[in-house]
Amino acid sequence: MTADPIDQALFPPFDDAAGFDRIRADLGAFLPAIRAVCERHGLAASGLAAFERGTNVVVSNDAGQIIKLFPPFLRHQFEAERLALGRVHGNVPVATPEILREGELDGWPYLVMSRLPGRTLEEVWPALGGAERAEALARIGEIMTAAHALPTGGLESLDLGWDAFVERQIAGCEGRHRRMRLPERLIAQIPAYLASARPLLPTSVIPVLLTGEYTPENLLVTQTGGAWRVTGMIDFADACLGPAEYDLLGPCLFLAAGSAELQRAFLVACGTGIADADLTPALSRKLMALALLHRYSNLGYQVRIEGWESQASSLSALEQLIWPFPVR
Known part of the structure; x- marks a missing residue:
């Protein structure tokens, strides 16, 4: 340099x-x-x-x-x-x-x-049909699996220090969501909710490379034969080392957005060992807790379900709204 x-x-x-x-x-x-x-x-x-x-x-x-x-x-x-x-x-x-x-x-x-060619997935997502959306999410899962399999030697400075990180996030969770203007009725439920989810959170993890950028603004798509395909990924400034599950949140919140079938298309495609039998309320709670604890958590921006604030009377209800498992 x-x-x-x-x-x-x-x-x-x-x-x-x-x-x-x-x-x-x-x-x-x-x-x-x-x-x-x-x-x-x-x-x-x-x-x-x-x-x-x-x-x-x-x-x-x-x-x-x-x-x-x-x-x-x-x-x-x-x-x-x-x-x-x-x-x-x-x-x-x-x-x-x-x-x-x-x-x-x-x-x-x-x-x-x-500079990579293509448009952002954010731009084209509203126009995609169900099959195209499922294919895009499966493709993101494939990319994520490959990234998580990369060696992490030499990247130690990016390690979140997961167990200590979780403790800090729990301690600051209510304050963060108050700053992000989460409804007070939901903020009041955070301590009890996180206590119920605590046994589900990953601990003593073997960290993988998390890009933090599996969001529609940072995924690029190009059109081939009339179909849009994810062909590029940009912006790695939030990359870190931590548990693989931490990377699942962007596609789940921004893209699958309350669709059990789209959640399944993505989660089962990831290399985190999730199978159809794992799409349970316990997984819903685990992911919701991770979403609350994420270092950039801002549910008002990240949850792409229209009118969710009025539909979710509790964090448990919001959990089921976003991750409506089991898939039937």
Whole structure:
């Protein structure tokens, strides 16, 4: 990695993480830094466009490259993306970005990556029929299985430290969901609910590589013969090591969204040992507890079932709304 003394004016000022998020997608604010990266590495600085969504500064050029700037307080995400991409690229049955360059500008680490073709699954999901949705979820399960089978040596810095992590998440669970504006009637039930689910949670796990990105915004699809197929996966800044079950939540919440058949299509395709006989209320409770404890849990955004807030009078009811097992 190269590091040169660079004028601070390359980067706009901001007071805190919230201030950074407000300007993150403003190409003009980061144009001096982007141009400096392009000049340093001989990249095209034409056709620059900033991506609106995300956590870091992500800009594309017209040469099929992505420049991703990480603010100093998100250096851990740079390390996670760099390590995870180095492990999955070429080793899973889906395209992932290739890291072309990496470096640092005045304390801001960055990556230059190849840009993948396709549209996000988020864009096309509403138009997909039931069979296409089931095929997409089975495909995601296949990709996930391959990622979980990769060796984790050299990735130890990404380890969540699962048992201690769970204790911290339990301690902060009510506070987090109050900040995320979960209905108070549900927040009040969290301690008892988690106590009931505690024996179901994974413990003393042998960690696998979790990308954290099996969500429709970070899965790319292309159309072949009139059908959409998952062909790419992007954004590995949240990658970590932990139990395989932790990766199941994105597809279950964002995509299967209350359909028992779609949940089955995904869960049985994953390499976590789940079979039809395992699609039980106990599995529903385990996954709901993991969803509550997830480090980025925000059920108001993640649960894609219209009107679920009025339908779920309790966490148990919400659990069955999302994961209506057993499949009959």
